[in-house]
Amino acid sequence: MESTKKTLYTADATAVGGRSGHVRSASGIIDLDMSVPEGLGGKKGATNPEELFAAGYSSCFQQALLVTAQRAGDKLDPATEVKCSVSLFQEGEGYGLSAVLDVDLKSxxxxxxxxxxxxxxxxxxYSVGTRGNMEVxxxxxGEDIPLEAGENAGVAEGK
Structure with missing residues (x-):
């Protein structure tokens, strides 16, 4: 069976110095100091990987909502919001992430x-990439959506 996968876009970024360093995208649009989160002893005025992940996930999820609405013949209210909270946690010797997506479609x-x-x-x-690897x-x-079996676990359909 022939694969239908085709790369649409590739983003490149380089980090130097880890969580207390600097990150820059190949385009130069992202050019930021990085820090451990301020609440964990980091400095003010710098971002962190969790904050960047939350920004990317919320934006990407909102685009998925726009596509979903368009496919259904609907249109989203321009004030629609997707808030993404990404948490860093420690479990034993390892670390992990979890995310909460809170959607307000307004209309x-x-x-x-x-x-x-x-x-x-x-x-x-982002949802497809994290499914089975990260609690979402x-x-x-503000109210949880009860998830059905398989909606937040396992691999993406068709894989």
Whole structure:
């Protein structure tokens, strides 16, 4: 069976100095000092990997919502928000991440919003990439969405 996978875009960035260093994208648009989070003893005025991950995931998930709405013949309210909280935790000797996505579509009822969030979670590249590797909690306006078996575990469909 022939693969239909095709690379659409590749982003490149280089880090020097780890969590207390600097990161720069190949385009130069990202050019930031990095630090351990301030609450863990890091310095003010610098970002950290978790903050960058949260920014990327929230943006990507919102795009997945736009695609989901378009496919259903709907249009999202321009004020739609996706808040992503990424937590760093320690478990034994290792470290891990978890994420919470809290969606406010503004203009749809709760049932429709939940369905759209579930559909977006199926196609969002961040959701697909973390599925089975990272706990992701989905919320609508602060309330958890009960996940069905397989929605947050295992590998992406078709793999």
């Amino acid at each position: 749809f009822d709760r049932a429709k919003t939940i369905e759209m969030v579930r559909q977006a979670h199926k196609i969002c590249p 909690t989905l919320k609508v306006q």
